Amino acid sequence: MKLSNVIVLITLVGGLMLTAALWGGRPTVPDERMEAKMPFVRVVTVQARQIILHVHSQGTVQSHAETALAAELSGVVSHVAPRFHAGGFFRAGEVMLEIEASEYSTRLARAKAEAAAADMALAEEYALAEQADHDWLEFGNSPASPLALREPQLRSAKARVLAANAEVTEAARLLEKTRVRAPYPAMVRRTAVALGQYVAPGGLLADIFSVEKAEVRLPVEERDLAFLDFDALSMKGKLEAPVRLHGRIAGRQVEWQGRIVRSEGVFDTQTHMVVLVAEINDPYALEGRLGQPSLPMGLFVEAEIAGRTVDGVVALPAHALRSGTLWVVDDEDRLRPKSVRLLRLDAKWAWIDEGLAPGDRVCLTALQYAVEGMRVRPEPFEEVATSTENRISEDL
Numbered sequence: 001m002k003l004s005n006v007i008v009l010i011t012l013v014g015g016l017m018l019t020a021a022l023w024g025g026r027p028t029v030p031d032e033r034m035e036a037k038m039p040f041v042r043v044v045t046v047q048a049r050q051i052i053l054h055v056h057s058q059g060t061v062q063s064h065a066e067t068a069l070a071a072e073l074s075g076v077v078s079h080v081a082p083r084f085h086a087g088g089f090f091r092a093g094e095v096m097l098e099i100e101a102s103e104y105s106t107r108l109a110r111a112k113a114e115a116a117a118a119d120m121a122l123a124e125e126y127a128l129a130e131q132a133d134h135d136w137l138e139f140g141n142s143p144a145s146p147l148a149l150r151e152p153q154l155r156s157a158k159a160r161v162l163a164a165n166a167e168v169t170e171a172a173r174l175l176e177k178t179r180v181r182a183p184y185p186a187m188v189r190r191t192a193v194a195l196g197q198y199v200a201p202g203g204l205l206a207d208i209f210s211v212e213k214a215e216v217r218l219p220v221e222e223r224d225l226a227f228l229d230f231d232a233l234s235m236k237g238k239l240e241a242p243v244r245l246h247g248r249i250a251g252r253q254v255e256w257q258g259r260i261v262r263s264e265g266v267f268d269t270q271t272h273m274v275v276l277v278a279e280i281n282d283p284y285a286l287e288g289r290l291g292q293p294s295l296p297m298g299l300f301v302e303a304e305i306a307g308r309t310v311d312g313v314v315a316l317p318a319h320a321l322r323s324g325t326l327w328v329v330d331d332e333d334r335l336r337p338k339s340v341r342l343l344r345l346d347a348k349w350a351w352i353d354e355g356l357a358p359g360d361r362v363c364l365t366a367l368q369y370a371v372e373g374m375r376v377r378p379e380p381f382e383e384v385a386t387s388t389e390n391r392i393s394e395d396l
Contacts, residue, residue: 042381057218063209090182108171115164214283
């Protein structure tokens with residue numbers, strides 16, 4: 001080997017040894033600096049639970065029944081009840097107003113007199129018919145005709161008694177109609193007559209509505225029908241589903257309990273929604289149940305209809321889901337994507353029934369650049385876990 005080649009080889013080996021020595025003696029980067037570059041992420045440990053799905057809607061409270069109360073006879077209003085005004089309450093059968101009854105009292109007295117006369121005429125006719133039968137048996141020598149035995153006269157007398165009694169019944173009915181009574185537990189919406197005013201048959205007296213029950217029409221989207229525990233479009237069977245209503249009165253949130261009692265059974269052509277009807281008993285708390293606030297007619301309320309009970313569901317904040325994928329943090333604190341199946345998604349919550357295992361730590365922090373295998377520093381987010389727990393507890 002030539003001397004020049006040996007020199008070159010020695011130079012290269014020396015350079016490599018020097019480079020290795022320099023590389024081995026470089027200062028190491030502290031672990032703290034590496035950890036400082038790993039982003040903090042908030043995580044929540046999921047647990048599958050049994051939940052009751054709710055369908056949300058809203059509507060206006062209206063009465064179960066409304067009536068335009070009309071006069072059945074003519075006359076002057078002779079008396080009005082003290083509560084005969086807008087907002088006045090009457091129990092079923094309670095007198096609301098009275099129409100002058102003297103004419104109808106006279107008519108009843110005449111009808112009773114006619115009935116008494118008809119009864120007397122019938123008694124006389126019985127006596128005459130009995131005498132005619134006796135005389136014919138004693139003196140007659142041929143079969144007697146019905147007329148001779150006074151059979152037609154007896155039938156006529158009986159008919160007059162029936163007609164007279166019917167007149168008494170009708171006169172008594174008209175006299176009773178001079179007292180206008182509430183047909184059901186009712187509240188007056190508006191009055192149309194006053195004391196001393198003349199009314200004619202069919203004339204409007206007042207608009208009233210039932211306070212026995214209230215109803216709320218709740219439109220439900222087609223996609224939400226799958227979460228209900230009954231067939232909202234079926235006309236068979238009876239719908240019974242709890243519903244929770246809440247609205248604001250005097251600046252505070254108030255809650256009432258009701259139930260779904262029926263469906264209108266058709267889709268609205270404009271909104272493509274089907275209407276369910278909720279019923280609330282004793283909306284004005286007139287039965288004295290403690291703690292129940294009044295539910296006034298016309299109030300706008302929001303509703304939560306209790307739906308299907310589902311097992312093995314995980315509830316997470318909706319923002320944790322990104323394009324149908326969740327990021328979970330594994331045991332080595334590395335990000336891993338997971339595809340999940342959504343049972344339901346609303347503005348606040350994502351309800352997941354497939355794709356997550358108990359104990360998975362779901363990343364709630366929105367990272368600008370999330371890469372599979374990326375190391376992070378997880379931080380348990382107890383607030384979300386607690387609020388999720390509370391929401392599930394409310395559902396149950």
